[in-house]
Amino acid sequence: MNKPVALAVAEIPADSDFDGAPATKVRGYWQSVGYRLRHDWVTLGFGVIVLLIVLAAVFAPLIAPFSPYAQSIIGRLKPFGWRGHPWGTDELGRDMMSRLIYGGRISLMMGLVPVVIATMIGGTLGVIGGFAGKVANTAIMRTMDVFYAFPSILLAVAISGAMGGGIVNGIISLSLVFTPAMCRVAETATAQVKNLDYIEAARASGAGTLTIIRHHVLGNVLGPVFIYASSLVSVSILLASGLSFLGLGVQPPEPDWGLMLSTLRQSLYVDPLGCALPGIAIFITSICFNLVSDGIRAAMDVRI
Amino acid sequence: MSATVQAKPYVDGRDRGGAAQPMLIAKELQRHFKVKGAGKGAVVRAVDGVSFTLFKGETLGVVGESGCGKSTLARVLLHLVLPDSGDLVFDGDTVGETRGISVADLRRQVQMVFQDSYSSLNPRMPVQDSVAFGPMVNGKSKAESRRIAQDILVKVGLRPDLFGPRYPHELSGGQKQRVNIARALAVGPRMVILDEAVSALDKSVEAQVLNLLRELKRTLNLTYLFISHDLNVVRYISDRVLVMYLGQVVELGPAADVFAKARHPYTQALLGSRLSMDSSKRIESPPIVGDPPSPINPPSGCRFRTRCPHAEAVCEAEMPTLGQWEDRSSHVAACHMTNAQSGHSLAGTA
């Protein structure tokens, strides 16, 4: 019998890194994402605008020149700069700028809260569905498929329309709209790693299901879920303002961009510019979130 | 390596039956997988009645073509995949029985190194955390686990300060496989299943890792189940060899015997294909012809008969059994030719 030639190799020195040069830089996934983001000027720039919008909304009482609720019968629909109102007044004589600044609070909340709720519920369901057995998976995913079978605005309108308007109902219906897609993203990401050997190896080390999910699954699910969630914020802002525009979301006299658009619409012919302002606010916020989300996706979509 | 680790005599607090009691006895293990789209009730007979004994301190090599059920057998042994039927006795205790050993306990004593060195490490974790994960989930503190991980990394020949903080994609194939070995050893197992642990490595690295495995086995008193399709490697590292074909054991015996005088035509063919380069040593049987039959509808009787040069009527009618075997030195094969009473025309010649 011939001796296996390739195996006739001398003993290996104990603690040298014999096969491969030492790596000079040690960098993990999140570090490399951070590095990419720091060097992406477009995303950084729009991120700063998002930050400014958020700050303006948070500190609205300090910035806004007037109360967003104070009406004036004589000062309706006045142009820019009228009696110290930098952006004029609305159809009830309320200061436009203050209403837009305060409106940012509600509009941003309506953009973020449903996404956060949907991420938590959908993400959890998706991880369970992806990791659990066939029965649980089928039950969860087929239920989600039903809600997925509605165009999103239609589902939001249906639920809000049936439950009635209001911020809370709006948040509930938008959360419901986003949950199925979130669940799918989380389920796909979970199922991808579920059968990889390192999960088996972790099980073989004696780890329980929850420990495995925490240490080995979440890290792979968080990325795609976060990317998707960031892209939903702008959608949520648009849908929420759409609901308000239809009279289903925020109710008067609260300042909300969608609602302002809807009430100012009556004075379209008198004050076209004033009517355009809330729309510009929605547009700028939504495009900034979109571009930041694109940047995050580009930075996080790295194979390692 | 010998400078850092002293060779210990064979003592292990967890050893229950002494050196004479086998480490692991598999009895008629069976695992079938349902397959979709191949008719109702169709199953892949991945592991189909496998019995063998693994003695303490030995290395049992498992060889067979791709798809013959080697990995499934390994997973069944760790209960990562539950067997449909059959028993598993670890150091005298039946696995999963109330008076036997629990699966959790089994997994503390038996570990596995997986086939694919890339997918068996979490890409999002520094390798030292991957290694420390096992001790951590087995109740060790964070600091203690990390210390164990560092020790083990040294043992597998990787400097912890240099390699510990790296991520898997920053390691070469050989380094990754060392980390995988470290990950398995960190739990402190008595037995390690190595599923194609060196198959993905190139030849020189393979030799280094094989030598490392031998060294670790000696210093840590390990027992190996070594799965590979590379006969040279199995010959090099194994004390005994088990040959699988379509989910069944066809031959089992001391490595030297099996390689010198294979009794089953399948083993002969495997060896023949290996040695066909060397004409002076060519075994007198043709290399294997054709693809293995489908594990979904395996042939009746002897599963190898469709490719066997000596197939006769009896091979189709009756499934040959693995002969009686008693100890480490017995050499048995599931072939009618090994059984004088089988009615095969060549009976008793093998």
Next chain:
Amino acid sequence: MLGYVFRRILFAIPIALGVSVVCFSLVYLAPGDPLQTVLPPDATAETIAIVKHAYGFDRPIPVQYAIWLWHVLHGDFGRSIATQRAVTLEVFGSVANTAMLALFAVPLSFITGYSMGALAGCYPGKIMDRVVTGAAVIGVSLPNYWLGLVLVILFAVEYMVLPASGMGQSGSAAFVLWHWSDAQFLVLPVITLAMIPIGIIARTTRAAVADVRNQDFVTTLRAMGLGEGAVIRHVLKNASPQVLAVMGLQFGYLMGGSILVETVFTWPGSGFLLNKAIINRDIPVLQGTILALSLIFVLTNLVVDLLQAILDPRIRRA
């Protein structure tokens, strides 16, 4: 293939049933007694009794659902609270009007979006790509109802070249597509409606094309000496399943998501009907419209999946 078609259709049935359950339960989402939501506020005791019996509100909920579904399967969605007309008639007429918008918005958005995306994907990083990517982001970030208002300000108020809203004096019954006097009412709503799908389709096409271009087989094609035009044809063909999937979704959205645009232009389509139903709390109409629109959406998805399977044989085996 036939097996796949069969399985896919079988798969759509439980989805459609689930959708009907959701629509049915809208009655119970509404605050207050479900009976009130289907009754006019000034209903007499006699009417209440009749309606109660007709809807079976005294029975257990699953039975109510079965009765409702039975009626729906016979094309009976009940009567509108506001108009007392059969919901089926109202829904049918309005969906036809929405389909008329989609008839123009679909080719407009598909052709524009696809060509933009394909161009950008073929020249990644070039000026063309930047312009398209920017325009597409704007498209998906625009609140389309606001865009509608802006277009009205520009073309109806400032320049007065196009009508601001509605379907013309003759209304939907006598609308004649090939008379400019009627057709001009379509222009602004169609453009507004197409904006978001253009953005989404352009983005998807660009990503799909750029993705395919990076695959090994493209390099192989080039190495084989294929001309750039032929390579691009191969790339576009390979990107088509992804693009098709998104187009299908967008078709569904154009049919079911036009509520905001229809409201802005008071276009008497399904979205406008929905809006009226919400204002009037006309739950039967709400249910009927939503069920009809979502079933169209389910059907679209079914057709798209089958088309994709024709284009991409791998899908059939999955």
